[in-house]
Amino acid sequence: MPHFPPIPGPPRWLAVAEADGQRCAGLVILTGVVLGAGLVKLFSGPGGQTSRFSLELVVLVVLQLVGPLIVTLLAIVRLNPLWQERGEREGGTAWRSVVLPCLPLSLLLMLMFIVAAVLAGVLASPRGDLVGEVRELLGGLRGIDVLRTLVRSSLFLVAASAWSLRLHAIGRRQQHQPGAIQNDSLMQSVTLVLVLKLFWIMGFDPIRLSLPA
Amino acid sequence: MNDSEGPRQERNPGGSSGLFLLSGVLLAVAVLMGMAREQNWGQKLFGLKIRTTDAEGLRAGMEVRIAGLPVGKVASLNLESDAKVAINLEIQERYRHLVGPRSRAYQGQDGIVGDQFIGISPDTARDLPVRPRPVDLPYDPPVSMRQLIAGWEQTRGSLQRTLDHTGVLAGRDVPRTLAEMRQSLAAASRLSGRLQQETEATGPAIRRTLGQVDQAAVAARATAVTAGETATSARRAADEASLVLGSSRPLLLRILHDLQTISGRTERLLRSLLGSEALEPPAGDAGTGAPLSGAPR
Numbered sequence A: 001m002p003h004f005p006p007i008p009g010p011p012r013w014l015a016v017a018e019a020d021g022q023r024c025a026g027l028v029i030l031t032g033v034v035l036g037a038g039l040v041k042l043f044s045g046p047g048g049q050t051s052r053f054s055l056e057l058v059v060l061v062v063l064q065l066v067g068p069l070i071v072t073l074l075a076i077v078r079l080n081p082l083w084q085e086r087g088e089r090e091g092g093t094a095w096r097s098v099v100l101p102c103l104p105l106s107l108l109l110m111l112m113f114i115v116a117a118v119l120a121g122v123l124a125s126p127r128g129d130l131v132g133e134v135r136e137l138l139g140g141l142r143g144i145d146v147l148r149t150l151v152r153s154s155l156f157l158v159a160a161s162a163w164s165l166r167l168h169a170i171g172r173r174q175q176h177q178p179g180a181i182q183n184d185s186l187m188q189s190v191t192l193v194l195v196l197k198l199f200w201i202m203g204f205d206p207i208r209l210s211l212p213a
Numbered sequence B: 001m002n003d004s005e006g007p008r009q010e011r012n013p014g015g016s017s018g019l020f021l022l023s024g025v026l027l028a029v030a031v032l033m034g035m036a037r038e039q040n041w042g043q044k045l046f047g048l049k050i051r052t053t054d055a056e057g058l059r060a061g062m063e064v065r066i067a068g069l070p071v072g073k074v075a076s077l078n079l080e081s082d083a084k085v086a087i088n089l090e091i092q093e094r095y096r097h098l099v100g101p102r103s104r105a106y107q108g109q110d111g112i113v114g115d116q117f118i119g120i121s122p123d124t125a126r127d128l129p130v131r132p133r134p135v136d137l138p139y140d141p142p143v144s145m146r147q148l149i150a151g152w153e154q155t156r157g158s159l160q161r162t163l164d165h166t167g168v169l170a171g172r173d174v175p176r177t178l179a180e181m182r183q184s185l186a187a188a189s190r191l192s193g194r195l196q197q198e199t200e201a202t203g204p205a206i207r208r209t210l211g212q213v214d215q216a217a218v219a220a221r222a223t224a225v226t227a228g229e230t231a232t233s234a235r236r237a238a239d240e241a242s243l244v245l246g247s248s249r250p251l252l253l254r255i256l257h258d259l260q261t262i263s264g265r266t267e268r269l270l271r272s273l274l275g276s277e278a279l280e281p282p283a284g285d286a287g288t289g290a291p292l293s294g295a296p297r
Helices: A011-044 A051-093 A101-124 A130-140 A143-173 A178-204 B005-011 B019-038 B093-098 B145-275
Strands: B046-051 B063-066 B070-081 B085-092 B105-109 B116-120
Touching: A011 A051, A011 A101, A051 A101, A051 A143, A051 A178, A101 A130, A101 A143, A101 B019, A130 B019, A143 A178, A143 B019, A178 B105, B046 B145, B063 B085, B070 B093, B070 B116, B085 B093, B085 B116, B105 B145
Parallel strands: B063 B116
Antiparallel strands: B046 B085, B063 B070, B070 B085, B105 B116
């Protein structure tokens, strides 16, 4: 019997991203479904808007207003205890298993959130031609808008994880209780994301009062 | 959702199934392929440009249609220095032959509240020339909603005035017209009664007169028949007389010739007798009696 060398597994940071993604994906998809369907029901019902306009508003809200914010906050809530644990276990090299996995994780979570919201909005719209709606939305999505949203989501999650890891290191040096460190880390990460969001929309990429083409 | 999952994952993070990453990548590929298909990524496009003074309702990304089917999209809108809006269209190259110099662009809409789009009337006679810059296309702007409402308001005012006038006219003239009509009907009824009385009175006389006229007509017809027969008889008699005259003419001519001959001989006889004085004329007739040679023949 010839001896085959063992197939190397994925890099550790990619395996961590997979595990973290499985931990967050359900909640993110559920939130996207609720947000998309709820907004379409709201706009096309009491709002009196057309189904197409309601779907465009969903895309606008998801891409430019709350998409990266919600995804990042959900990921922080779900992953902050793990970040603390990895910081405790790996010390100075913990960024490899905390910050680095956040890059693919945030991209895929954000993409799932967008698709979940759009599909739920299409299913909730009163229009019958669901495939036609999806095609029209895909035809109207600008690649640059999607790319900006993905980049923003990655930036937020990477910054939040790095900040959480830094707080853990400081707390350990100052002999704080793990519970207090985790509490401070959660609160400051959320605050950091909100500040980054404010900075983004005020200085870098202002919200346009027009629907994405 | 509890935190006990964290340490369990941390103990064996590489043993996961890869479901999240795999499904995420597949989702990303599907979204990219969908966007590429719907947005015609990688397809060759050619540019058209239209200019208008009012770009209301137009926006980038709007569909461009030929014969109702999408063939491209609005790429951009730019406000130029002369306050006109330049609208750049991107059309798929394979539909270039449907756009010609006589094509025109217009703004359309699906139904009353549907999506708006830019339509291009097809011109298959000649293709557009291939130019590096977008080709200008004439544009028929849509009817302005403000103008439409103003026109509607004007029409409504005119209609209201017409209705007012009609109301006044009906209130003033219709009763008078009805009264006059009623009087006219009464007069017509009276006239009809008189006409009936007169008809009853003059009916028998008219009937008798008509009978006499019939009899006179019958007599006239009989007279005409008789006159016709008389004319036929006269024509026949004339024909017979003409025949008789024709047949007796040579005889008469011979008789006249014989009479002339006899007269000539008689005259010569008389002259001979007078010349021999065997026969003297009477004395009393010497001055009055005409010579025999001068007597008419």
